[in-house]
Amino acid sequence: DQQVKQNSPSLSVQEGRISILNCDYTNSMFDYFLWYKKYPAEGPTFLISISSIKDKNEDGRFTVFLNKSAKHLSLHIVPSQPGDSAVYFCAASGSWGGATNKLIFGTGTLLAVQP
Amino acid sequence: DGGITQSPKYLFRKEGQNVTLSCEQNLNHDAMYWYRQDPGQGLRLIYYSQIVNDFQKGDIAEGYSVSREKKESFPLTVTSAQKNPTAFYLCASREEGRGPQHFGDGTRLSIL
Numbered sequence: 263d264q265q266v267k268q269n270s271p272s273l274s275v276q277e278g279r280i281s282i283l284n285c286d287y288t289n290s291m292f293d294y295f296l297w298y299k300k301y302p303a304e305g306p307t308f309l310i311s312i313s314s315i316k317d318k319n320e321d322g323r324f325t326v327f328l329n330k331s332a333k334h335l336s337l338h339i340v341p342s343q344p345g346d347s348a349v350y351f352c353a354a355s356g357s358w359g360g361a362t363n364k365l366i367f368g369t370g371t372l373l374a375v376q377p
Numbered sequence: 378d379g380g381i382t383q384s385p386k387y388l389f390r391k392e393g394q395n396v397t398l399s400c401e402q403n404l405n406h407d408a409m410y411w412y413r414q415d416p417g418q419g420l421r422l423i424y425y426s427q428i429v430n431d432f433q434k435g436d437i438a439e440g441y442s443v444s445r446e447k448k449e450s451f452p453l454t455v456t457s458a459q460k461n462p463t464a465f466y467l468c469a470s471r472e473e474g475r476g477p478q479h480f481g482d483g484t485r486l487s488i489l
Contacts, residue, residue, distance in 0.1 A: 266419070296477050305381075305467050305480030306420070313475075351419060355475075364435070365410075365478060367419030 265289045266354050268368035276376050281339040283371050285352035288333065292354040296365070297326060297337045300349045309350075310337070342375045349373075379404045381481035383468050388486045390455070390462060398453045398484045400468035409451035410469040410478060413437065420467060426451055455486060463488050 267286045275281045283297075293314040298306035312319040312326045312335070319326050325338045339346055349372050353365040381402045390396045400409065408427045412420040422435030426445040440459025445451055451470075455462045465485050469478040 271417075294475055298480075303386075303483070303485070305383075305469075305482045308477040308479060311477055353420075364422060364425065365420075367412075367421075369417065369419045 264369075265292075266352060266366045266368040268350075268352060268371050270371050271369070272372040272374070274374045274376060275342050277344055278341045281337075281342045281346065281373055281375065283337040283339075283350050283352075283373065285335045285337075285368055286333060287335075287354050289354070289356065289366075290333070291356040292366075294355045295326070295328060295335050296353045296355075297324075298351045298353065299346075300351060300370070306351060339373075342373075344375050344377050347373055347375045381468060381470055381479060383466075383481035383484050385484060386482070388484055389489050390486060391489050393457045395454055395456050396486065398455070398466055398468075398486070400451045400453065400481060402449055402451075402468075402470045402481075404470055404472070404479070405448070406470035406472045406479075407448070408471045408473075408478075409445070410471075411435070411441075411443065411451070411453045412467045412469065414465040414467060414483075423453065423466075462486055 296311040297309045300306040310321050310324045310326050312328050328335045349370040351370045352368045355365050384399045410425040411423040414420050424443040426432035442454045467483045468481045471478045
C-alpha cells in the first residue's frame with residue numbers, strides 16, 4: 263500500500279523555466295513533509311520541508327505547497343538550472359505511536375533540465 | 378567536517394555469507410536509520426534507533442540485524458537469511474525533534 267505517491271516517474275523542462283514536481287499521500291495523520299534531491303550513487307540531500315500548519319514554504323528557488331484537503335504537495339523550482347537534474351523524492355511523517363519522524367518515501371521523479 | 382560516513386561504497390557478498398555495513402556520524406545526532414533503495418522504488422526503512430542501546434524494526438527488517446553501542450555508530454548486518462540483499466543501502470541520522478534526516482552516500486551491495 264503506497265502511502266506516498268509520485269505518479270510522474272520523469273519530467274523534462276527547459277533551463278530557466280519552472281519545474282513542478284507533484285506528490286500525493288493517503289494517510290491523513292501525516293503532518294510533516296519533506297523533499298529530497300538525489301544524484302546517482304549518492305545519498306539524498308534535504309531540500310525543503312513543510313509542516314501541516316502551513317500551506318507554503320519558500321527557500322530561494324524552491325517552494326513547497328501543501329494542499330491538505332487534497333492530500334497533495336508540490337515542489338516548484340524557479341528558475342530551473344541544469345544542475346537541478348536529479349531524482350526528487352517526497353517524504354512524509356507523522357507523530358503517532360512511538361515511531362516519531364519515521365519517514366515514508368515516494369518512488370521519486372527524475373527531473374531533467376535541458377540547457 | 379560534520380557528516381555521515383558509510384563504508385564501504387561497494388560491497389560484494391557470496392551466497393550464505395553475512396556482511397556488515399558501517400555507518401558513522403559525527404553530528405551528535407541521537408536518532409539513526411537504515412534504508413534500502415531498489416530500482417524504481419522509494420527508500421524503505423529497515424531499522425532505526427532513537428537512542429544508544431535501543432533500536433526498533435522498520436518495515437522490512439527480516440534478514441537484517443543492527444546494534445547501537447555508541448551514539449556515533451549504527452552498523453547494519455545483512456544476514457544469509459536475507460534472500461534478496463542486492464540493493465543500495467542508505468544510513469541517515471537526525472537530531473532530536475522533528476527536523477529532517479540527513480543521509481550518507483550509501484553502500485551498494487551485490488551478490489557474487
